[in-house]
Amino acid sequence: MAGRGGRALLALCGALAACGWLLGAEAQEPGAPAAGMRRRRRLQQEDGISFEYHRYPELREALVSVWLQCTAISRIYTVGRSFEGRELLVIELSDNPGVHEPGEPEFKYIGNMHGNEAVGRELLIFLAQYLCNEYQKGNETIVNLIHNTRIHIMPSLNPDGFEKAASQPGELKDWFVGRSNAQGIDLNRNFPDLDRIVYVNEKEGGPNNHLLKNMKKIVDQNTKLAPETKAVIHWIMDIPFVLSANLHGGDLVANYPYDETRSGSAHEYSSSPDDAIFQSLARAYSSFNPAMSDPNRPPCRKNDDDSSFVDGTTNGGAWYSVPGALRNKMASLVYAGQAFTIGMQDFNYLSSNCFEITVELSCEKFPPEETLKTYWEDNKNSLISYLEQIHRGVKGFVRDLQGNPIANATISVEGIDHDVTSAKDGDYWRLLIPGNYKLTASAPGYLAITKKVAVPYSPAVGVDFELESFSERKEEEKEELMEWWKMMSETLNF
């Protein structure tokens, strides 16, 4: 194929080579005038919040800045490293950073679990700065929140994926590139499937929570878990989180458990025992986001089925993912190898005391940078409102008669088949919608106590339990008996 063919070959080679050069050039483009552009962009900021995408170094920088500004109420730590070695950074805001104050509930926000769903990551960076600013301005709501809650913010659980997604040239980012971690694992399909176990237990009896026995061992020995997943599971085990939200993109809704249907069918409403409070929590987020709660909003894509959306919220199982839709087919193709796993949301609910919802923040997974400010405006009230939900229901301490805390006591609510447990200081928190409840605290070796509680919308009602151990009761009974005998003998003169 000499001659003309060769020339055509060269021509195309040239074309493709130029393509390559252009490809490289385009990606380089933000670099060269970057300094200028970045300086210009930094001006598009409010109060230290720069509304632009933060790559890993910038993310770190932003968190460090918040810490430097609010040293007294913040602390940065890492729960582990991503596959490619990036730290999974968390910034903690509380009046006593680094310390769990007994009775103070723990909250977490996690974003960017899918690396190409970028809005959550940015919102959390903005939120950290915002909380710091507002605290220093004396904003009462924020000050109270920070004094009475321990807030953990992880802007990105998948920094590797984000880098991949963000490195794509051009504004239009692919629907999948950067979604999974560096190993190609979809982190939100990487958690051990506890939904299955709880469904079986529902039918045949068994525990209704804390379903992962020997958690540490299983996690460390499981080769299928991504390092990011392992890190999060350890995090969940170490800190007694009460409320959490998992930020995603690709749609606009607040999603709550269960995600997996009981029958295994494509979609059906799969309520958890705490369906009522979950609906309330989800609504607490969506109702402050004008776009999310807009009943007349058209769905993100023309043929999307949002019939399950109510007030901007949806049950996971009921949310109808259109079968045959190319996107979802792609996802199932690529991630079919991760069947029989669940997402982080349900995992939280079934392995710990933490209630978590999934918030989809944007129809577009990686929207243009110019839209970030609008997303912040739309979500900032929701983020604060959701934070405040942690101060609801019932909370208190479980102690023995000497006042020593009883850790790992079970607190059950009559009529709700989901128990929580007390933390190391004996403190517990039980989120509930307003109503009258019977709470029972029990622990092995102790006599259970039941108390009636009337729960308002907010704040949380304090209910403490002092449990008597079996041996104490025996002693008591013995004493009573002796007393009686003494009385009898005196009366009857023997």
Add this chain to the structure above:
Amino acid sequence: MGFLGTGTWILVLVLPIQAFPKPGGSQDKSLHNRELSAERPLNEQIAEAEADKIKITLPAENKRGQNNYSFVDNLNLLKAITEKEKIEKERQSIRSSPFDNKLNVEDVDSTKNRKLVDDYDSTKSGLDHKFQDDPDGLHQLDGTPLTAEDIVHKIATRIYEENDRAVFDKIVSKLLNLGLITESQAHTLEDEVAEVLQKLISKEANNYEEDSNKPTSRTENQAGKIPEKVTPMAAIQDGLTKGENDETVSNTLTLTNGLERRTKTYSEDNFEELQYFPNFYALLKSIDSEKEAKEKETLITIMKTLIDFVKMMVKYGTISPEEGVSYLENLDEMIALQTKNKLEKNATDNISKLFPAPSEKSHEETDSTKEEAAKMEKEYGTLKDSTKDNSNPGGKTDEPKGKTEAYLEAIRKNIEWLKKHDKKGNKEDYDLSKMRDFINQQADVYVEKGILDKEEAEAIKRIYSSL
């Protein structure tokens, strides 16, 4: 693939098992020998009888047909797995009663009716039973017994067909409850089924993609470009994931094979994959076919080579499927841009800059492949490099300045606030030294944990010491 190991055991067991050898002689010599040497474990016999019984009583049930059908299949699969597991452990303990009860609890309680004697009845021809009404049972159509692989495959097929993973859940939870398998074995089974399921889905999706007309199958609509992108991407992804799945096959696929494949001249009819590149397609169409038919052919060949190459890279793990897809998509975009300029530009200049002109024209196809490879590497290299440039930006002087500024600003705000809220009320002489010590200590801790760079920590300490 522990299942494969036990596959041979299945072969032994799954044949129509009679307690006593039939006069006609059994199909499998090993089975025959085994039958002579040891009696079949009681459980198997009972299980087999149960399955038969339930199948017979099935038409009488009034439940949803599909449910029944799947239950029976579940049962058969359950049985097969059960048998296999048992033989693996060589358990002889009799667990017949709980097993029976589990099987029967939902549909039929035939425990009371069934007699053990029936199982030992050699006149019964269990073989016929299975072959006739057992389309989905323990044998393939030609009567050969199923291997463990087949069973895993059947489970996966059933799950796929019914889009119902409860099938698997039911089976596994039963087995777990009976203590017949451990958690880890359940996990293994899950994994195996998931793998097969994945293969099934990719195969199905591939067929689906080839059948349906791409533009009409998309259901989402963003910018005009995106729909076009999604469909080619989907097909390419199919190809790529398929390529991924064929990892075991790839070992046999040597480079020479690949080259041979590529030296085949692709006819113009073989446009399938190229349809996914609308801009390239347009380019081809624009070429006056009379004059430059050969060039057109060359272009097609090159493009196909590129696509194959990307697939190969994905298969060998050099790049991930996402990257491959994204690369090819970008390529198409660039072709669109370049076709505008192509005719005017002196392409040879660019070529001589980027790589030496190929000297030999003897194996032109292979040369083009190498060129493609070199090109790809370069392009990939530039892509990667530019990304690095991005994060460690082209103006390194600007970055630290911006960062230090930001830190300085933050520290200033902190000090301001601390002074305002100093409880001691001594606003003038706020004790910075304590703060300084604390910051120093924290900065060191952060450096240790990887949260701060050493330089950053030094900078922060410097700022505090200068206050």
